[in-house]
Amino acid sequence: RVRHYKWEVKYEYKSPDCFKKLVIAINGRTPGPTILAQQNDTIIVELKNSLLTENVAIHWHGIRQIGTPWFDGTEGVTQCPILPGDTFVYRFVVDRPGTYLYHAHYGMQREAGLYGSIRVTLPDGVPEPFPYNYDRSIILNDWYHKSTYEQATGLSSIPFTWVGEPQSLLIQGRGRFNCNTPGIEAGVCNATLPECSPYVLTVIPGKTYRLRISSLTALSALSFEIEGHNMTVVEADGHYVQPFDVKNLFIYSGETYSVLVKTDQDPSRNYWASVKVVSRNSTTPNGLAIFNYYPNHPRKSPPTIPPTGPMWDAVEPRRAQGLAIKARQGFIHPPPPISDRLLVFLNTQNRVNGYVRWSVNNVSFNLPHTPYLIALKENLTHLLDQTPPPDGYDFVNYDIFSVAKNVNATTSDNIYRLQFNTTVDIILQNANTMNPNNSETHPWHLHGHDFWVLGYGKGKFDLYNDPKNYNLVNPIMKNTVAVQPYGWTALRFVANNPGVWAFHCHIESHFAMGMGVVFEEGIEKVGKLPTSIMGCGATKGIPRP
Numbered sequence: 001r002v003r004h005y006k007w008e009v010k011y012e013y014k015s016p017d018c019f020k021k022l023v024i025a026i027n028g029r030t031p032g033p034t035i036l037a038q039q040n041d042t043i044i045v046e047l048k049n050s051l052l053t054e055n056v057a058i059h060w061h062g063i064r065q066i067g068t069p070w071f072d073g074t075e076g077v078t079q080c081p082i083l084p085g086d087t088f089v090y091r092f093v094v095d096r097p098g099t100y101l102y103h104a105h106y107g108m109q110r111e112a113g114l115y116g117s118i119r120v121t122l123p124d125g126v127p128e129p130f131p132y133n134y135d136r137s138i139i140l141n142d143w144y145h146k147s148t149y150e151q152a153t154g155l156s157s158i159p160f161t162w163v164g165e166p167q168s169l170l171i172q173g174r175g176r177f178n179c180n181t182p183g184i185e186a187g188v189c190n191a192t193l194p195e196c197s198p199y200v201l202t203v204i205p206g207k208t209y210r211l212r213i214s215s216l217t218a219l220s221a222l223s224f225e226i227e228g229h230n231m232t233v234v235e236a237d238g239h240y241v242q243p244f245d246v247k248n249l250f251i252y253s254g255e256t257y258s259v260l261v262k263t264d265q266d267p268s269r270n271y272w273a274s275v276k277v278v279s280r281n282s283t284t285p286n287g288l289a290i291f292n293y294y295p296n297h298p299r300k301s302p303p304t305i306p307p308t309g310p311m312w313d314a315v316e317p318r319r320a321q322g323l324a325i326k327a328r329q330g331f332i333h334p335p336p337p338i339s340d341r342l343l344v345f346l347n348t349q350n351r352v353n354g355y356v357r358w359s360v361n362n363v364s365f366n367l368p369h370t371p372y373l374i375a376l377k378e379n380l381t382h383l384l385d386q387t388p389p390p391d392g393y394d395f396v397n398y399d400i401f402s403v404a405k406n407v408n409a410t411t412s413d414n415i416y417r418l419q420f421n422t423t424v425d426i427i428l429q430n431a432n433t434m435n436p437n438n439s440e441t442h443p444w445h446l447h448g449h450d451f452w453v454l455g456y457g458k459g460k461f462d463l464y465n466d467p468k469n470y471n472l473v474n475p476i477m478k479n480t481v482a483v484q485p486y487g488w489t490a491l492r493f494v495a496n497n498p499g500v501w502a503f504h505c506h507i508e509s510h511f512a513m514g515m516g517v518v519f520e521e522g523i524e525k526v527g528k529l530p531t532s533i534m535g536c537g538a539t540k541g542i543p544r545p
């Protein structure tokens with residue numbers, strides 16, 4: 001079946017947390033409309049860019065784009081940006097059931113509100129492996145009051161201006177900034193707007209709800225909980241999880257989960273749903289929503305104090321959740337037992353010509369002006385840096401626990417060329433930032449594939465001993481995974497999707513500061529590129545329709 005959507009992308013004034021600012025809306029909304037489809041449907045999104053002076057591109061997060069690598073929506077990697085006034089048609093197949101996302105992938109536009117959910121259900125008559133009565137999607141986000149331009153400019157200037165902690169947290173697009181904060185201009189913040197009243201999830205007592213929780217934060221790692229209710233984790237990034245219970249769910253930007261929640265508590269009252277920043281010592285207040293037991297009034301505040309959430313700096317419970325996520329029995333896709341290539345990616349904060357950047361093995365990523373897919377397919381590779389990027393770092397001498405002796409790095413637009421159909425292991429190795437005693441959490445997202453999560457560990461990855469503890473029996477497959485402070489995460493994937501694919505930190509500012517790489521595989525197997533993706537850089541000569 002074909003699902004046809006017509007979207008107009010436009011700046012509008014909105015007050016999702018009571019503070020009025022310019023947001024990027026789709027058909028007047030942020031989050032944008034939910035894409036609802038069944039497995040193997042074709043999605044067509046006819047996207048009109050009405051941003052007047054700004055380009056756009058939209059990425060379909062978690063959709064592998066098999067056979068359509070040109071519609072991955074990654075500006076600079078798979079397509080030229082969509083110009084103001086232009087209409088671009090994305091067309092792709094959603095080949096697997098599960099919970100996915102879409103969002104802007106141009107500059108730092110995502111954090112202006114250009115995002116939404118994709119829910120792919122099973123074909124008619126095929127049951128899910130777990131029963132539930134109702135299905136709901138909730139996107140979590142953090143929210144800044146400054147424009148993406150102010151933020152991006154601060155990050156790419158000398159002196160460096162960090163974006164800081166977000167002003168609020170949004171649950172399904174609604175948050176609450178304290179309008180009495182000193183220094184707020186009159187008329188900009190209005191606490192009585194219905195637009196910023198808390199999100200209400202109305203539930204019927206005695207039922208089981210499937211909640212599809214996802215995060216598209218610009219920066220924050222989050223903990224989500226519903227007061228007095230356990231959650232049973234059953235899906236992660238479109239893959240079934242061997243069920244386990246949590247009181248709070250840790251979720252990183254780019255991840256999606258399904259949890260089952262039983263409405264089996266005292267039905268005479270409402271409950272708080274709350275979201276809290278973890279992993280950074282944040283000033284951002286917790287976000288709140290109301291878990292409303294029908295027929296109580298949806299605006300009736302719960303009689304209790306909202307949960308305070310876990311300690312921000314407790315890494316162990318977060319690592320434990322990562323380790324608890326395994327593929328569901330009966331739905332295990334075992335990984336190939338050995339890999340053909342090992343890439344060890346050291347994540348560091350650096351300086352390049354005095355600018356603060358992030359890099360992988362001392363190379364900070366720069367998007368080229370001519371998108372990789374087009375450059376490689378149309379024989380324009382001379383435009384790219386041809387030196388292969390490094391497969392590892394100085395394992396012997398690099399001290400991941402201290403500020404590097406020499407923090408300088410280089411920039412490049414070179415790419416990792418993978419042999420088609422080979423199995424690739426990646427170790428994400430975290431390290432100290434340029435600040436003493438500081439290491440951050442980074443959620444890494446891979447386009448075009450799912451990978452197996454083989455293991456997590458503390459400290460420096462041991463090339464000889466750590467692989468002995470890999471889970472090769474029932475590892476979960478995901479498209480986004482966190483590397484914890486001073487830790488490592490091991491992944492495996494098969495390079496079997498012809499195209500050019502980004503792999504990057506999903507923190508908006510970190511990707512903008514160079515925290516990513518690009519893989520090419522099977523470029524010779526990619527079909528004829530649609531001319532609609534062209535028109536920028538050296539592709540200008542290639543005629544557009």
Ligand SMILES: O=C1O[C@H]([C@@H](O)CO)C(O)=C1O
Binds near residue numbers: 162434440510
């Ligand atoms: O990229 C970053 O910069 C700041 C800080 O390191 C600047 O001092 C921070 O917390 C980041 O994640």
